Amino acid sequence: MPTTSDPGLVLLVDDEPPIRRLLRTLFEMAGWRVAEAETAGAALDAVAVRRPELVVLDLGLPDIPGADVLRRLREWTQTPVIVLSVRADEQEKVRLLELGADDYITKPFGSAELIARARTVLRRAAVVEDEPAVTVGDLTIDFAFRRVTLRGEPVTLARKEYQLLAMLAAHRGRVLTHKQLLTALWGPHHDDDVHYVRILVRKLRSRIEPNVASPIYVLTELGVGYRLALGTE
Numbered sequence: 001m002p003t004t005s006d007p008g009l010v011l012l013v014d015d016e017p018p019i020r021r022l023l024r025t026l027f028e029m030a031g032w033r034v035a036e037a038e039t040a041g042a043a044l045d046a047v048a049v050r051r052p053e054l055v056v057l058d059l060g061l062p063d064i065p066g067a068d069v070l071r072r073l074r075e076w077t078q079t080p081v082i083v084l085s086v087r088a089d090e091q092e093k094v095r096l097l098e099l100g101a102d103d104y105i106t107k108p109f110g111s112a113e114l115i116a117r118a119r120t121v122l123r124r125a126a127v128v129e130d131e132p133a134v135t136v137g138d139l140t141i142d143f144a145f146r147r148v149t150l151r152g153e154p155v156t157l158a159r160k161e162y163q164l165l166a167m168l169a170a171h172r173g174r175v176l177t178h179k180q181l182l183t184a185l186w187g188p189h190h191d192d193d194v195h196y197v198r199i200l201v202r203k204l205r206s207r208i209e210p211n212v213a214s215p216i217y218v219l220t221e222l223g224v225g226y227r228l229a230l231g232t233e
Contacts, residue, residue: 008053009033010118013043013069014084015062023056023114030115040064044072047079054118055081057101067099074100080121084109090223094177097224102174123230124173134169136229139208139217141169150208160185161204164197168218168228177225201226 012023015038024034035050037043040061047055055073059066070081080102085092088106096104102121105114133142138151146162148155157165163185168176181197182190190196201218209215219227 008122009035009050010054010056011035011037011043011046011050011052012056013037013040013061013066014056014058015039015060016058019058026111026115027118030118038062040066040069043069047073047077052079054122055079056118057081057083059083059085059087067096070096070099070101080124082114082117082121094179094224097175097177098179120173120230124171134172134228136169136172136217141165143169148208155207157204157207160200161207164200164204165208165218165228168226172228173230175221175225175227181225197226 010027010032012020012027012034013036014020014023017038020036020038024036027034035046035052037046038061040063043055043057043061046052057066057069061069066083066085070083073079073081081100082103082105083096083101084105084107085096086107093104102124103117105117132144133140135141140149142148143166146166148157148162148165164181167181167184178194178197179191182193185200186193186196201220202212205212205215205218208217217229219229221227
């Protein structure tokens with residue numbers, strides 16, 4: 001596992017040499033080792049052979065669309081993927097998150113933002129999936145005992161409130177889309193019932209947030225979904 005002094009190997013997938021040079025410079029300055037691929041085929045081979053800790057994937061590739069590369073990767077690996085795109089469309093972001101992207105950054109992007117997001121994605125990926133409990137600030141979700149505490153005091157949650165919080169905690173820091181939450185909590189036939197999620201989030205926040213109007217645990221990604229903070233933000 002990469003350490004703080006050695007963040008590991010990042011694979012940069014982009015068919016434009018100037019963009020790859022820029023990305024290489026940014027990641028090398030941040031201490032990463034860097035590999036490059038300019039086609040989808042080369043990217044898939046590189047992930048299989050070199051096993052990078054992170055993939056930065058441009059969508060506009062010459063041989064296969066980047067979204068299809070992401071879909072193929074998710075058939076066999078959970079290697080974190082940050083998607084780069086010139087499109088800022090919310091529906092596109094939702095689609096890619098549902099395909100398995102860990103984050104989505106629109107071009108042009110700030111260098112500090114990109115590196116910060118890369119580090120966040122790696123911190124999230126380092127979490128052991130079957131850990132018995134998750135703690136964020138004063139909030140603890142104990143999966144083993146299905147128990148939630150806030151500042152050491154037990155919090156009583158309805159069944160679906162706990163299910164929502166546990167799902168966010170299991171993927172903490174990652175945005176879960178409205179569709180993902182609806183499907184998990186209400187089944188596959190509720191794609192359009194976004195208000196179900198909003199009402200449930202409002203109820204959950206009323207039980208765990210110090211200030212419901214300014215939440216620090218369950219955070220909203222406008223037009224996309226929700227995520228559990230990595231720390232009080």
